[in-house]
Amino acid sequence: MGEPEFYVGYLPRAPRRLARFVRALVIALVATSVVFAALMAGSQGAFSNGAFEFGVERDFTGWIETEPYPMLVVERPGGGWSTYLLSGVGKHGAESEVGSGSGYWASLRGSLIYRDGQTMIEVSRGSVVPQVGPDSGSFGEPAGDAGSGSASGAKPQPDLSRIEGVGGERTFVGEIVDSKCFLGVMKPGATKPHRACATRCISGGVPPVLLVRDGDGVATYLLLVDETGASVGRQLVDRALIAEPVRVHGKLDQLGDRWVLRADPSRIERIE
Amino acid sequence: MLVTIVEGGLVALGVYLAAGVLFAVPFLLNGAGRIDQDAAGGSRGFKLLVFPGVVALWPLLVGPWRRSRQRTERSPHRDAAIAGDRR
Amino acid sequence: MGHSYRAVGWNRQKRVYDLALIAGIVLYLATFVGVGFTLHPGATAETMLIRALGTGAFLLLHLVLAIGPLCRVDSRFLPLLYNRRHLGVATFVLGLLHGGFALVQFHALGDLNPLVSVFVSNPRVDSVAQFPFQPLGVIALVILFLMAATSHDFWLANLTAPVWKSLHMLVYLAYLLLVGHVSLGVLQAETSPVLAGAVGIGMAGLLALHLLAGASEVAVDRGRDAATGAAGSAAGHSSLGLSSLREEDSAFVDVCAVSEIDEKRARLVSVAGDRVAVFRYDGKFSAVSNACQHQNGPLGEGCVIDGLITCPWHGYQYRPLDGASPEPFTEKVPTFRVQIRSGRVLIDPTPLPAGTPVEPALIGEGASDG
Ligand code: HEM
C-alpha cells in the first residue's frame, strides 16, 4: 500500500494512483447510467396508437350540436351520420367556440385527434362560421357569410336517430377519462399519472367518456351524460371520480354512430 | 375551498418573494459586503449566483445586515470556549 | 475565505469534474430518448422528455446521497465529494426541467393556474393508493432549489456551516418525497417491474451504505472510548460535558500513545461534546476542534501539508499552532492545550476560543517527564 495518497481538490493534479481509481470509477458510473437509461426507456409500457395532428389545420363543414357536448355531425357518403366530438384549444371544451342553444350548420377549422376509429376535432379559435344558405356540407368549402346561428329553412337538421335506452339498462366497470387526451393528445392519457390532467380537461369542458375494456383489452368509449341527458363533467370533477376504476349504472342510448351512457353521477361508485 | 387555500398560499408566497427581490438588490449592492468582506468585491457572476438564495432566504440575512456583523458559527467547542472566556 | 467571491472558483479538477458530469447527463438523456423512440415509435416527445429528465434527476440524486457514506468507508471516493455541489445543482436543473415540462403538459392551458392545479387536481388525499403524487415532486423540487441556491461558499460563511448543514439535510426528506412521487405516480400505472425494482435497489443500496458508514463511525468512537478509559481519565468522552469541565479545568484527558499518531496525521478524541483532532507533525503535537469551518468537514481525517492542517473535503487549511487559516483567509477553529506524559498524548478538555495560539507539545517533553 505505502503512504495513502491525500487528495486536495484545488491542486492542479490528483495523485497518480488516486487519479487512476477516479478515472475508472467515473467511467463505470457513466457506463452504468447509460445502461440504466436504456433499461428505463425500454421498460416503459406500450404507447397507444392514438394521434394528434398538432399544428395541422383542416376545414370541416357540418351540423353543430351543442348538447350535451359540442359535436360536429357530418353526413356519411353512404347515408347516415357521423359524429365528431369537438374540443377547444388546450384543456378546454368547444362550448366557447360553438356557443349553446340549438344546433346550426357551420364551417370550422381544426386539428384531428383519432384512435381506434374514434375521431375528435380540436376547434381552432374563432374559426366557427355559421352558414345561412344551403350548403353542400362537403369539406374544405370556403365559409359562407357569418349570419345568425339559425339555419331554418335552409337545409333540414340531420336525423341523428337518438334511440333512447336501446342498449338497455346496464352496469359498466371502467375508467372515466377525458376524450381529448385519451384519443391521442397525451400518452399516457389514462390512469393515475394522468388524473390531474384529465380532471382539468373535464373541468374545462372536454367531454368525459367511460372507457370500458372487454376481456381482450379492446376499448369501448361511452359518452357520459346525466339521467336527463345533460353534460356531467362538473359533477365528475367535484366527486373526484376521474381516472380510477368506477362502476356506472345507467341507460345506454344511441346517438348517431355513438353510444351515450345516461347515468346519475351521484350514484357512480369507486371500486377501491 | 381547497382552490382558495392554495391560491391564498401562492399569493403569500408571491408577496414573500417580491419582498425578497426588494431586499436582495440593495443587499447585494451594499449589505453583503458589510457582513462579509469577501462579498464586498464580489464579481457580477457571484451576485447573480447568490441572488436566488437571497430572495428565498432573506429573513436569515436581515439580522446580520442590521448588526453589520457576520453570523458566528456555533458548535459545542466554540460555545464552551466563549463561555470559558467569560468566566 | 479571504479573497473576493467569484461566481465559481474554477480549477482543472473542477473543469474535469463538470465535463464528466455534463457528458454523463447528455449521454443519459440521449440514450433514454434514442432507445425510447426506437422501441416505442408511437410515443409523444413530451412524455419521453419528461421521463428522461425525471429518471435522470432521480438517478443523480442517488449519486449525491451515496458519495458521503462512500467517502466515510473509503477515502478514495473523496474526489467525488470535492465538487459535489455541482452534482446537486445539476440534479436541481434536471428536476426543474422535468417538473416544468410536467407542469405545462399536465396543468397548463386549463381552467386553473397550473401552480394551483398541481395541488388540487387530484383531491384523493383520503386514499393511500390514489394519493396525489405531483405535490410531493413540487416539495422535493423546492428543497432541491434551496440547496442549489445556497451551494455557493458565501452561504457557508454567512449561514455558518451548522445551519447550512441542517438546511442541506433536507435532501433526505426530498429523497423520501421522491420515492413517494414515483411509487404513487408512474408505478401505479406501470406494468413492467423494472422501475419498481430500480427504486427498491436504490433504496436498499443507500440504506446499506449509510449503515456501513455509520458502523465505521461507531467503531472509531468505540476505539476512542477504550483509549480514554484505559488511561483512567475522569470520565468517558460522552459524559465529559461542560458542567464537569468547570471543576476539572486542569484535568488533562488521555488520547493515545505517542506512537499511535502517524506523522502529519491525527487521532480523534471526543471531549466537551465534540471531536478534537490531535495532529503530529515534525515531532510536535497540536490539537484543534475537528469541524472545519467550511462545511464542518472532518479535519482529523486530513493531513498536514506544508505545515498546515488540510481538510480532506475541500482543502481549507489551518495552522496547527492557533487553528487559524493563513493570510489572507479568515477561518478559525478552536484549539486545545496538549501535553506529552510518559509517552502518551494528553489534551486539556477545555476548548480555547477559535484562533488562540497554543504551544505545541514536543516529544522531548514526554521523555523527560517519564
Ligand atoms: C414541479 C415538480 C414536479 C412535477 C409537477 C412532477 C410531475 C411528474 C409527473 C406528471 C410524472 C408522471 C409522468 C409520466 O406519466 O411519465 C412524474 C414522474 C416522475 N418524476 Fe416528477 N414531477 C416533479 C418533480 C420531480 C423531481 C424534482 C424529480 C426528481 C429529482 C422527479 C422525478 C420523477 C421520476 C423519477 C418520475 C418517474 C419517471 C417518469 O415517468 O418521469 N419529479 N413527475
Ligand code: FES
Ligand atoms: S469542509 Fe470544505 S474544506 Fe473542510
